[in-house]
Structure formats: structure tokens, C-alpha cells
Amino acid sequence: MAKADNCIDWTGCELVERIPGKVSGVPLLKNTRLPVEAILENYDAFMDIEGLSPDAALAETLDCYPEAGLDNIKALLRYRAQHRSLAHH
Numbered sequence: 001m002a003k004a005d006n007c008i009d010w011t012g013c014e015l016v017e018r019i020p021g022k023v024s025g026v027p028l029l030k031n032t033r034l035p036v037e038a039i040l041e042n043y044d045a046f047m048d049i050e051g052l053s054p055d056a057a058l059a060e061t062l063d064c065y066p067e068a069g070l071d072n073i074k075a076l077l078r079y080r081a082q083h084r085s086l087a088h089h
Helices: 004-005 036-048 054-064 071-087
Strands: none
Touching: 036 054, 036 071, 054 071
16 A cells, blocks of 8 residues: 555655755655655555554554654654545546
């Protein structure tokens, strides 16, 4: 599922930055070295593979990436949901 997220333009998300040479220039959670794709793929895996509820998947993702913060993870998920449909047009 997250592979389609490569089509999402993250430049409009204030929580995301791309810096050439920093983690190969992939979209990162601002002021971290955490790839946005890794965070979202982790959440998706808990939902799709583990069969967890959205809240449980969120909690597990936060356990894996505590430095991301709950509010930031929720904001990334909202941004992806809002912009995923735009990426398919």
C-alpha cells in the first residue's frame, strides 16, 4: 500500500522536509532522520499484516518511532489520506 505513497507530494506538509544528501534525499519527518515512508509503512503493516485496529496500529507505530510523536504520526496519516486521492488523478 505504501508504495503508492511515493506519488504523494509531501512539499505541502509542514512536518516533512527533503534535504539532498540527508538519508538519500527522501521525505523525512522534519528535524529527524526518520523517513516518512518508513513510519507509514510500519503503520500499514500493523493494520494489514497484523490485523490491528487503527488505534492499536497507531500505538504500535509510536512504540517503534517514539521520537516521531503521536501528534506528528497522526498528522502524517491525515496528510497522506487527503493527498493520496490527488496522487491517483
